[in-house]
Amino acid sequence: MEILNADSTGVERAVRILKNGGLVAFPTETVYGLGCDVFNEDAVKRLFEVKKRPRSKPLIVGVSDMDEVHEIAEVNRDAERLMNAFFPGPLTIVFKKRRNIPDIVTGGSDKVAVRMPDHEVPLKLIEKLGKPIVVPSANITGRPSPMSYTHVIEDIGDKIDAVIVGECSVGIESTIVDVTTKPARVLRLGAVRVDDLRKHLDVVLETWKREVYFVSCPVYLFLGSNAVDRILEFASKSRDKGLKVAVIAKKDIFENTIVVGTTLKEYSANIFNAVRKAESMKPDLIVIEGPDVEHEGLMDRLYRLAGERVFKT
Ligand code: TXA
Numbered sequence: 001m002e003i004l005n006a007d008s009t010g011v012e013r014a015v016r017i018l019k020n021g022g023l024v025a026f027p028t029e030t031v032y033g034l035g036c037d038v039f040n041e042d043a044v045k046r047l048f049e050v051k052k053r054p055r056s057k058p059l060i061v062g063v064s065d066m067d068e069v070h071e072i073a074e075v076n077r078d079a080e081r082l083m084n085a086f087f088p089g090p091l092t093i094v095f096k097k098r099r100n101i102p103d104i105v106t107g108g109s110d111k112v113a114v115r116m117p118d119h120e121v122p123l124k125l126i127e128k129l130g131k132p133i134v135v136p137s138a139n140i141t142g143r144p145s146p147m148s149y150t151h152v153i154e155d156i157g158d159k160i161d162a163v164i165v166g167e168c169s170v171g172i173e174s175t176i177v178d179v180t181t182k183p184a185r186v187l188r189l190g191a192v193r194v195d196d197l198r199k200h201l202d203v204v205l206e207t208w209k210r211e212v213y214f215v216s217c218p219v220y221l222f223l224g225s226n227a228v229d230r231i232l233e234f235a236s237k238s239r240d241k242g243l244k245v246a247v248i249a250k251k252d253i254f255e256n257t258i259v260v261g262t263t264l265k266e267y268s269a270n271i272f273n274a275v276r277k278a279e280s281m282k283p284d285l286i287v288i289e290g291p292d293v294e295h296e297g298l299m300d301r302l303y304r305l306a307g308e309r310v311f312k313t
Pocket residue numbers: 028030031032033034057058059060090092094106109111112113115135136137138172173174176187188
């Protein structure tokens with residue numbers, strides 16, 4: 001596996017690998033993505049295997065300009081409104097697909113999910129390749145998304161062809177909205193708030209069962225104004241029982257605290273990295289202090305980390 005810089009030499013090398021049917025991981029504005037040529041079915045098959053992803057779960061297709069969207073999808077008025085407002089950016093739109101998109105990409109569905117990343121690296125890869133690439137998160141299925149190239153290497157480094165070094169700034173995956181129905185339906189909460197979608201389009205929330213992430217030890221989430229006090233109490237008691245505790249909090253409040261910051265932006269950008277850092281300490285449990293500002297995409301990811309272990313204080 002090659003580690004490439006995000007400069008023109010690195011991007012050119014990555015494009016060559018993609019042309020040859022290879023798999024390349026790269027930063028996007030949300031989280032690290034794992035890409036291959038969307039029209040190369042062997043490469044797409046291999047990507048499903050690397051991610052240990054069930055074939056029924058479709059892949060998002062990444063584009064670098066509006067024309068590409070029209071080439072692979074049927075764009076209606078609702079879609080156009082959202083594209084004008086949010087492309088490029090952390091919104092994925094589900095369209096009726098055109099026939100050129102292989103069935104394996106969409107898990108056999110007649111719909112295709114498309115997004116235009118707001119990040120120079122994937123935009124250049126797509127532009128220079130001259131066609132779309134798939135842009136799933138670069139984790140093994142069930143794990144939190146990677147935010148750094150080192151985490152990608154830890155998880156799948158031996159199974160992919162290259163990783164491009166760079167930064168993800170948002171930290172929460174794209175919001176997904178299906179515009180093939182009226183009203184449009186939000187299929188996944190994410191970086192774009194539902195209220196912001198509603199400024200452009202009437203949308204309803206699809207109900208779904210939240211999948212819990214696989215984390216190496218139990219995760220406890222404390223929300224509300226007394227979270228710090230409750231965490232200190234809980235963490236001290238656990239420590240007294242001989243358990244190793246890792247704490248993820250807005251500020252340094254306990255031994256082994258990983259600080260994620262107080263603003264929503266900092267908190268979101270740091271949370272997935274913090275969980276992996278906490279895991280690397282090999283604790284018996286991880287305790288997380290919730291954020292101050294309510295953001296449904298971020299809260300969804302925290303609930304996926306904690307499962308049932310959520311405490312409102
Ligand atoms: O921010 C993101 O979207 C990141 C970056 C790397 O692009 N990607 C990402 O991909 O989160 P992934 O594979 O981890 O999640 C894609 C989600 C899955 O839940 C999948 O079911 C849904 O998108 N999806 C993909 N194609 C779809 C389709 N045709 N219809 C409905 N849902 C679809």
